[in-house]
Amino acid sequence: MSKQQILFVDDEPMVLQGLQRTLRPQRGEWDMVFVESGAQALEHMAVRPFDVIVSDMLMPRMNGAELLKEVVRRHPATVRMVLSGHADKELISQCVGVAHQFISKPCDPEQLKALVKNACQLAGGLLDGEVKQVIGTIDRLPSEPGVFLELREALARPDIESRGLGAIIQRDPGMSAKTLKLVNSAFFGMRKTVSDPQEAVAYLGVEIVRTLVLSDGIFEALEPISSRAFKVGEVWRHSLAVAKAAQAIAKLEGMPLARQREAYAGGLLHDVGVLILASSFPDLYDQVTETARAKAGPLTAAEDWVFGVSHAEVGAYLLGLWGLPAHLLEIVRLHHQPPALVGEELDPVTMVHAADVICGAAAGGSDLFGAASFDPDLLRRPWFPRRLEAWQALGVAATAMEKGDA
Numbered sequence: 001m002s003k004q005q006i007l008f009v010d011d012e013p014m015v016l017q018g019l020q021r022t023l024r025p026q027r028g029e030w031d032m033v034f035v036e037s038g039a040q041a042l043e044h045m046a047v048r049p050f051d052v053i054v055s056d057m058l059m060p061r062m063n064g065a066e067l068l069k070e071v072v073r074r075h076p077a078t079v080r081m082v083l084s085g086h087a088d089k090e091l092i093s094q095c096v097g098v099a100h101q102f103i104s105k106p107c108d109p110e111q112l113k114a115l116v117k118n119a120c121q122l123a124g125g126l127l128d129g130e131v132k133q134v135i136g137t138i139d140r141l142p143s144e145p146g147v148f149l150e151l152r153e154a155l156a157r158p159d160i161e162s163r164g165l166g167a168i169i170q171r172d173p174g175m176s177a178k179t180l181k182l183v184n185s186a187f188f189g190m191r192k193t194v195s196d197p198q199e200a201v202a203y204l205g206v207e208i209v210r211t212l213v214l215s216d217g218i219f220e221a222l223e224p225i226s227s228r229a230f231k232v233g234e235v236w237r238h239s240l241a242v243a244k245a246a247q248a249i250a251k252l253e254g255m256p257l258a259r260q261r262e263a264y265a266g267g268l269l270h271d272v273g274v275l276i277l278a279s280s281f282p283d284l285y286d287q288v289t290e291t292a293r294a295k296a297g298p299l300t301a302a303e304d305w306v307f308g309v310s311h312a313e314v315g316a317y318l319l320g321l322w323g324l325p326a327h328l329l330e331i332v333r334l335h336h337q338p339p340a341l342v343g344e345e346l347d348p349v350t351m352v353h354a355a356d357v358i359c360g361a362a363a364g365g366s367d368l369f370g371a372a373s374f375d376p377d378l379l380r381r382p383w384f385p386r387r388l389e390a391w392q393a394l395g396v397a398a399t400a401m402e403k404g405d406a
């Protein structure tokens with residue numbers, strides 16, 4: 001395998017030397033270039049492609065945000081990381097749109113290695129070059145206009161608390177993904193990963209959420225994707241129904257609260273790949289949905305045929321770029337084909353998968369976005385038929401509730 005190409009940018013020579021020293025053991029796997037300015041970085045990038053760029057934020061002439069903005073434009077497939085010592089609100093809102101991940105200085109060398117390694121793995125992954133380039137430029141996902149409006153109204157109330165904001169944000173996949181991206185970034189120096197959107201909002205606090213909403217449209221009610229074959233509202237409704245059903249099933253099965261919340265978040269995010277593909281390639285995605293409908297076949301097969309990947313991989317790729325926790329990525333990546341259960345113990349991937357099939361069917365068979373059939377491993381379990389009835393009741397209730405909201 002060829003070496004990964006990594007570019008480090010920092011105007012302070014001491015910092016660059018420190019990085020160089022710390023990362024010396026990686027020389028076998030990485031080709032590393034260290035430069036002192038944005039201009040030099042762009043010169044290097046013009047000559048050969050880089051998999052990952054790690055840039056300082058405050059630099060004279062061209063700052064990190066300006067540099068990364070240029071990198072998005074010229075080299076969209078490069079994974080962009082910010083390494084900064086100034087974790088202030090202003091800065092977060094400046095680079096949240098252009099950086100995939102943020103790391104705070106001084107940082108633990110092992111953590112830095114792990115983050116860059118992760119980014120390299122993504123950069124070297126299976127996705128086709130064009131799909132990867134397009135996803136590399138995505139800085140937000142379309143948010144449900146109703147939820148967005150509610151959030152703005154809530155922020156206008158002087159007594160609003162993060163709990164109330166969390167309850168709103170956790171109903172929208174795009175805003176939840178963005179919130180999780182921020183809170184899991186090493187900026188905040190959290191020692192654990194956060195998978196629950198509500199918990200993420202509690203960590204960020206009202207002021208940061210306000211900055212995000214008001215600045216630069218980081219959260220934004222985007223124009224609904226125009227598609228001949230479906231309305232984007234269907235994806236939002238389906239996602240929320242699956243989130244609620246997966247959480248309810250996990251609760252029924254006696255899973256601990258943290259895993260119930262993980263099932264919820266996984267359910268909410270499981271189809272973000274559909275939002276990404278449909279908003280980035282509207283015409284091709286029309287072909288996908290039309291083929292799936294005409295053949296009455298699974299959506300993933302039609303996506304594979306047109307893009308060479310399915311929405312499951314695409315969603316997991318973007319959320320991976322954004323640094324979301326590994327177990328959430330796994331739910332998103334595997335929701336159509338969950339891994340075989342270990343013994344009889346249920347896990348959130350299986351819960352989301354089951355909720356996806358049940359909610360898809362409950363929407364009357366017209367739902368494109370539900371998985372078509374249960375995983376064979378699940379079907380073989382002797383207890384499955386007995387439990388299915390109760391699971392179905394929960395899925396039907398969640399689906400009906402979302403339909404009622406519409």
Ligand SMILES: [Fe+2]
Nearest residue numbers: 270271369371
């Ligand atoms: Fe799906």
Ligand SMILES: [Fe+2]
Nearest residue numbers: 271356369370
């Ligand atoms: Fe789905």
